[in-house]
Amino acid sequence: EEGGEAHGLRGRLVVVSNRLPVTLARKPSGWEVQAxxxxxxxxxxxxxxxxxxxxxxxxxxxGEAEASAPFARFSKEAGYRLLPVELTGEEHRDYYEGFSxxxxxxxxxxxxxxCNFEPRYWNCYQExxxxxxxxxxxxxxxxxxxxxxxxxxxxxxxxxxxxxxxRSCGFFLHIPFPxxxxxxxLPWRRQVLSALLEHQLVGFQTLADRRNFIRCLQVLHPRAExxxxxxxxxxxxxxxxxxxxxxxxxxxxxxxxxxxxxPAMAAQARAIRQAYRxxxxxxxxxxxxxxxxxxxxxxxxRSALARHPELRERVCHVQVLVPSREGVGEYQELKNExxxxxxxxxxxxxxxxxxxxxxxxxxxxRQELVAYYLASDVALVTPLRDxxxxxxxxxxxxxxxETGALVLSEFAGAAAQFQRLGALLVNPYDTEExxxxxxxxxxxxxxxxxxxxxxxxENVRRSNVSGWxxxxxxxxxxRHLDDFAPIET
Ligand code: GDG
Numbered sequence: 001e002e003g004g005e006a007h008g009l010r011g012r013l014v015v016v017s018n019r020l021p022v023t024l025a026r027k028p029s030g031w032e033v034q035a036x037x038x039x040x041x042x043x044x045x046x047x048x049x050x051x052x053x054x055x056x057x058x059x060x061x062x063g064e065a066e067a068s069a070p071f072a073r074f075s076k077e078a079g080y081r082l083l084p085v086e087l088t089g090e091e092h093r094d095y096y097e098g099f100s101x102x103x104x105x106x107x108x109x110x111x112x113x114x115c116n117f118e119p120r121y122w123n124c125y126q127e128x129x130x131x132x133x134x135x136x137x138x139x140x141x142x143x144x145x146x147x148x149x150x151x152x153x154x155x156x157x158x159x160x161x162x163x164x165x166x167r168s169c170g171f172f173l174h175i176p177f178p179x180x181x182x183x184x185x186l187p188w189r190r191q192v193l194s195a196l197l198e199h200q201l202v203g204f205q206t207l208a209d210r211r212n213f214i215r216c217l218q219v220l221h222p223r224a225e226x227x228x229x230x231x232x233x234x235x236x237x238x239x240x241x242x243x244x245x246x247x248x249x250x251x252x253x254x255x256x257x258x259x260x261x262x263p264a265m266a267a268q269a270r271a272i273r274q275a276y277r278x279x280x281x282x283x284x285x286x287x288x289x290x291x292x293x294x295x296x297x298x299x300x301x302r303s304a305l306a307r308h309p310e311l312r313e314r315v316c317h318v319q320v321l322v323p324s325r326e327g328v329g330e331y332q333e334l335k336n337e338x339x340x341x342x343x344x345x346x347x348x349x350x351x352x353x354x355x356x357x358x359x360x361x362x363x364x365x366r367q368e369l370v371a372y373y374l375a376s377d378v379a380l381v382t383p384l385r386d387x388x389x390x391x392x393x394x395x396x397x398x399x400x401x402e403t404g405a406l407v408l409s410e411f412a413g414a415a416a417q418f419q420r421l422g423a424l425l426v427n428p429y430d431t432e433e434x435x436x437x438x439x440x441x442x443x444x445x446x447x448x449x450x451x452x453x454x455x456x457x458e459n460v461r462r463s464n465v466s467g468w469x470x471x472x473x474x475x476x477x478x479r480h481l482d483d484f485a486p487i488e489t
Contacts, residue, residue, distance in 0.1 A: 008477035011143030013053040014167075015044055016136060018096070018152035020057035020082055022074065033074040033082070039251045039390065040149075043465040047473070048080035054144075056083045056135055085135050087128065094124035096152065097328055103186070104151045108175050109291045109385040112185050114330070122188050126155060133159035142166055145476065148199070150174045155191075157198040170201040170476045172247065175387040176413065177209040183216045193220050197240070201476045203247045205387045205413040210246045245475050248417060249388050253464040256397035259370050268367070272375035279354075280442050282317040283376035285369065285391045286383075287324040288361075290334055293384040293409065293428040294321065298341040298357070300382070300434035305349050305356060307432070308439045313354045315442060317380075318372060320360045335361075373398035378405045378441040381412060382428040388413035392423075393460045402453040405441040407434070421459055422452025 021041035025032045035041060048055065075081045087095070098121035106114035133156045136146055146169045148156050157169040183189060193216060196202055204210045217224050259265060273281070282301070286292035301317055321338065325331045342359045349356045364372070373379070379395040389412040396406065408415055408423040419425055424437045444452070 009047075009051060009145055009473060011141055011145060012051045013044075013047055013473075014136060014140045014144050014146045015048065015053065015055045015149070016132060016146060016153060016156060017055070017057045017149040018100070020055060020059045020084060022059065022082060024059055024070075031070045033070045035074070035078065039249075039465040042252045042255065043469045045078065045080070046466075047469060049078070053080045054083060054139060055080065056085060056132065056139070058085045058087050083135060083139060085132055091124060091128050094121050095128040097325070099125035100152045101325060101328060105175070105291075107182060107186060108151065108178050110176075110178055110182055111290065111385075112182055114290070115185070117187050119187075126159075129153060129155035130159045130163075132156050133163055133165075136160060136167070137163050137165035140165075140167060144168075145170070145473075147172070147472070147476075155195045158195040161198055168476070169199045170203065170472065171196060171199040172203040172472060173209070173387070174205070174249070176206075176385055177204055177212045177216075179212050180216045180219050183212070184219065189216075190220055193217065197221075197242050199242065201243045201245065201472075203245045203472055203475070205246070205248055206416045207246045208416070209387075209413075210244055213244060243475060245472075247468055247472050247475070248413060248463065249390075250464045250468045251390055251393045251397060251460065252466075253393075253397045253461045256370065256373075256394055257400060257461075259367070260374050260398040260400045265367070265371060265374060268371040269374035272371060276316050276375075279313075280315045280378065281376040282315055282378045282380055282438065282442075283320070283372055283395075284317065284380045284382075285320040285322075285372070287322045288326075288331055288335055288338075289324060290330070291383055291385050293382045294319065294338050295334075295341055296384065296428050296431070297380055297382045297434065298338065298345060300428075300431045301357070301438065302341075302345045302348070303431050304435035304438040305345075307435055311439065311442065312349060312356075313351065315356070315438075316354075317357045318360070318376065319357060320364060320369075320372065322363055323361065369394075370398050373404075374400070376404060378407060378438070380407050380438070381414075382407065382409045382426060382434060383412050384409070384428050386412040386414075392418065396453065396456040396460045399453055399457065402450045402457065403446070404453055405444050405449050406453075406456060407437045407441050417459055417463070418456060421455040423456060 021036040021038055023034050023036060025034060047053065071082050071084065098118060102116040103121060132153055136156065137160055140146065144167065146167045148169060148171045151173060157171065160167055160169065186192060204213060214226055284297060286294055305311055342357050346355055346357055373395050381389055381392040383389060392406060392408055392412065392414045395404065406423040408418055408425055409428045410425045411428065415425055424441055426434045426437045428434060
């Protein structure tokens with residue numbers, strides 16, 4: 001991989017995200033920094049290495065100062081630098097849990113009634129974004145390219161300029177962008193929109209997100225001119241142009257396919273199937289979050305078992321729930337609601353030798369996760385709203401036997417690519433529709449499953465995450481305003 005050459009990047013790449021893509025572990029010998037296994041870091045590492053890049057982000061509270069030696073060690077081995085931004089307890093609360101997760105996260109996922117528009121959060125959000133901007137400014141040069149990730153840091157580019165640092169900046173939003181009737185509820189809507197326009201390139205997961213952004217722009221900046229497929233020109237004080245693109249994120253297909261194809265993995269998947277006595281396994285894997293629609297999915301499952309009695313004793317639903325944002329009260333309530341539903345449904349349908357729902361509340365290793373992907377017959381990916389949803393893609397990549405089926409919410413970004421490829425699309429709010437889709441998925445013939453899964457896997461293979469990085473950087477550096485086309489979705 002030639003990392004960066006192809007896209008006319010002259011300086012280094014500076015990646016900025018809320019969290020560094022690493023974990024800090026306390027070992028007897030002191031702190032150790034370990035690289036994360038996420039697709040984003042895998043795809044960016046070659047570019048960062050070849051360009052001598054830099055990744056700026058927080059890494060939990062405290063410990064950073066102590067850990068500076070391990071960070072240096074990591075940088076030496078990985079070939080690019082990690083720069084931790086330290087957050088105080090208050091900043092973590094008001095910027096991260098507050099503004100990011102109690103305002104932007106619910107609002108951008110269309111849950112406006114869950115928003116807590118606390119003015120204090122906004123002030124702290126700006127403060128922390130300023131802090132990130134200072135770190136970027138102090139550690140980069142004018143010819144570096146700054147690539148900012150996600151809703152936690154929408155203001156960094158604006159503050160960079162305010163601080164007098166001239167940098168080319170790009171922004172990618174990993175979560176959806178809402179329609180105007182929702183976005184306009186945000187008390188700081190003008191500031192947020194203007195801050196995004198401080199980037200030379202703003203990227204979204206889907207064409208629908210991009211369209212929503214442009215519609216909001218047209219409401220709030222009536223003098224903005226929008227033309228072509230790829231760009232917008234705002235007629236502001238200094239007349240600047242911003243490219244607005246659509247870049248559906250992918251996964252590291254080869255890594256999942258390779259792991260899933262190993263003999264050890266086949267044995268592990270077989271052991272899972274045997275433990276479930278070769279029943280049809282339905283799988284859900286979600287972070288504990290209300291956007292993932294887990295209670296709605298469980299109700300659909302209850303409806304499926306009630307409406308289609310032939311499914312009883314034939315299917316088992318394995319629900320993996322990964323602990324997340326445990327400090328936020330709402331998440332605790334959601335956990336209780338899910339546990340109550342699991343207990344109720346199991347209470348209603350269990351017979352000797354068969355329990356319909358198996359609930360795992362913990363983090364699985366990558367190995368275990370792929371074993372479950374491989375062992376299950378149907379993946380239930382039914383978020384109420386999702387930027388993309390990588391679980392859907394990972395399930396397909398791991399399904400090397402091409403025997404699985406995918407039930408997918410039409411409100412996941414992935415639906416835009418998967419709808420014509422054989423995923424069973426559902427409205428996650430429609431209990432009976434989801435119930436019937438579960439039934440349909442369980443009854444698909446072998447050749448039908450194979451045909452559908454084959455098409456899905458081809459799509460996941462072709463649109464992998466390194467292609468995603470390339471297409472974003474290509475768009476950032478293409479000479480003419482409209483010479484890049486949004487990726488076909
Ligand atoms: C945001 C957007 C967008 C899950 N459980 C375990 C585990 N996972 C991994 C999966 C997958 C990731 O977590 C979840 O990714 P998603 O895409 O589903 O969701 P978010 O975390 O909300 O991510 C989303 C994404 O950004 C990328 O742009 O698709 O829409 O919300 O990779 O594999 N990994 C391991 N054990 C688990 O138990 N090892």
